[in-house]
Amino acid sequence: MAKGDSSVRCFQGLLIFGNVIIGMCGIALTAECIFFVSDQHSLYPLLEATDNDDIYGAAWIGIFVGICLFCLSVLGIVGIMKSSRKILLVYFILMFIVYAFEVASSITAAVQRDFFTTNLFLRQMLERYQNKSQSNNDDIWKNREVTKTWDRLMLLEKCCGVNGPSDWQKYKSAFRDVNNDADYPWPHQCCVMDTLYKPLNLDACKLGVSGYYHSKGCYELISGPMNRHAWGVAWFGFAILCWTFCVLLGTMFYWSRIEY
Amino acid sequence: MLPEVAAVHAEGADPNTNGDFPLGSCLSGSVRQAVVQDNRSFPINSTFQETAGGQRAPYKAASFLLPQCADLPDLNEAGDVSKAAEILQAYLVRVGDDGYCLLDPNFKGTCNPPLTRATAYRFKYVLVNTSSGFVEDQTLWSQPIRTNQISPPSDIDLWPGRRSGAMIVITSILSTLVFFLLVGFAAAAIFSFASMGSSDLEMQHESQISQEAVPKAQGAQEPSYASVNRRQSLDRAEVYTSKLQD
Numbered sequence: 001m002a003k004g005d006s007s008v009r010c011f012q013g014l015l016i017f018g019n020v021i022i023g024m025c026g027i028a029l030t031a032e033c034i035f036f037v038s039d040q041h042s043l044y045p046l047l048e049a050t051d052n053d054d055i056y057g058a059a060w061i062g063i064f065v066g067i068c069l070f071c072l073s074v075l076g077i078v079g080i081m082k083s084s085r086k087i088l089l090v091y092f093i094l095m096f097i098v099y100a101f102e103v104a105s106s107i108t109a110a111v112q113r114d115f116f117t118t119n120l121f122l123r124q125m126l127e128r129y130q131n132k133s134q135s136n137n138d139d140i141w142k143n144r145e146v147t148k149t150w151d152r153l154m155l156l157e158k159c160c161g162v163n164g165p166s167d168w169q170k171y172k173s174a175f176r177d178v179n180n181d182a183d184y185p186w187p188h189q190c191c192v193m194d195t196l197y198k199p200l201n202l203d204a205c206k207l208g209v210s211g212y213y214h215s216k217g218c219y220e221l222i223s224g225p226m227n228r229h230a231w232g233v234a235w236f237g238f239a240i241l242c243w244t245f246c247v248l249l250g251t252m253f254y255w256s257r258i259e260y
Numbered sequence: 261m262l263p264e265v266a267a268v269h270a271e272g273a274d275p276n277t278n279g280d281f282p283l284g285s286c287l288s289g290s291v292r293q294a295v296v297q298d299n300r301s302f303p304i305n306s307t308f309q310e311t312a313g314g315q316r317a318p319y320k321a322a323s324f325l326l327p328q329c330a331d332l333p334d335l336n337e338a339g340d341v342s343k344a345a346e347i348l349q350a351y352l353v354r355v356g357d358d359g360y361c362l363l364d365p366n367f368k369g370t371c372n373p374p375l376t377r378a379t380a381y382r383f384k385y386v387l388v389n390t391s392s393g394f395v396e397d398q399t400l401w402s403q404p405i406r407t408n409q410i411s412p413p414s415d416i417d418l419w420p421g422r423r424s425g426a427m428i429v430i431t432s433i434l435s436t437l438v439f440f441l442l443v444g445f446a447a448a449a450i451f452s453f454a455s456m457g458s459s460d461l462e463m464q465h466e467s468q469i470s471q472e473a474v475p476k477a478q479g480a481q482e483p484s485y486a487s488v489n490r491r492q493s494l495d496r497a498e499v500y501t502s503k504l505q506d
Contacts, residue, residue, distance in 0.1 A: 085452075092445060096441070096442075096445070099438070099441065100438070103434045103435075103437075103438055106430055106434060107427075107430060107431050107434060110424075110426055110427040110430040110431065111427050111431070113424065113426070113427065114420045114423055114424050114427055115418075115420050117418070117420050119416045119417060119418055120418050122413075122416055123413045123414075123416040123418060126413035126416075127413050169408055169410075170408060170410065170411065171410060171411055171412070171413050171415075171416070172410050172411065172412045172413065173413060176410075180359035180374065181356075181359070181374050182354075182356055182357055182358065182359040182374050183359055200341050200344075201341060201344040201345060201348075203344075203345065203348050204338070204344045204345075204348060207348065207352065207354065209338055209344070209348070210339075211338075211339045212344070231426075234426065234430055235426070235430075238430050238433070238434065241434060241437060242433075242437070245437045245440070245441060248441060248444075249440075249441070249444050252444050252445055252447075252448035253448065255448055255452065256447075256448040256449075256451045256452040256455070257452075257455075258452075
């Protein structure tokens, strides 16, 4: 490829521009994934207890892929400006590795998103909420975390169960094993509270007088943030990969035309 | 003095009761007279235990004094927190309200334990004259009210079922992109090695020419790019030194 040719300069400029975009997307991806991993809604225990926390794995991969993309874009820009075959070869090899990881991250996030069904959280809640069985340390810890998360959710978000209070009526649960139905048709966290977090009227709540218990389920509050984050990781990763694909093809073309 | 009692009769009780208590049904009555009674003129006094939870015969679930119907609170004001307790007290008899009387060996009186799951129950109110001990009046048996069947959480199916379009699109397109990327890299590598082989020939040819053309190149002050290939620049080493001397 003849040097100094204006069309070559133009092509170099395009590739550098493509790499600058990759670098910026890398930083954005890292930021997004850090936000996700920081778990603003404190819902991680719910996912962890279902052994379905791969979406956090996807986000962790996203963090490192973002940083790598930024560094590699700098390497790519240097390689293109110097027209160095060796630098570009290293760039390609590292880029393929990072690309593969990001593909894994994106697909994992997309697949796991499908698993966030009401049944997943319902079954886990029934099995773990207030489960005091002493099986092993891991289970005890998970049960405690799930109980804590649910108590907080129901108390602060003014919701009850996954679909509603009837979850505790339709299914046998660990909660039902330790509490009798007459006094605890549903957890007292489901009752409408006054400002001091005491039930407005406990009897009315137990009897299910409307206005004294929360009839809304918590599913939306759990799956909403999860789905949004998973969506972000999956589709933003996908967009970056499409762009990187084009830039890489262009760089390969350029690379194949560099003379020794 | 007329105390009131609610009678309960269970139908088709499920024999497999594992101690899972469904929610006790709530009886709300503006008719507050109730007695447990068998069409005869004395009330039923059998307990929950004696009738096996109402399977063999009706049992007496609760008794209460005849309320003052003159100044009943308004049921529509149940949303008012300050009045809720009073309204519930006046309007509700909860069957299955006492979760502990069965467990207490010293318990005296009418035991009103939680009802069994997946069982149909019928209820009635009977009005009893406490001084004579006879039934004054009674309601008809209610329609059967069925308690919930309760299922274990392991019955819940976790499989998400149909895959979302997003997942299919992302997975298939990304797999294809990876494939094309590798094909592209292979093509680029093959092409560059092939052109390297052919360019080696060109190089030799070119370097011969360039040796011949040295004086000419010197004269034209051809700009030398950093990327001009190395073999050529080795050949031209003399030229450069001579340039420097100039």
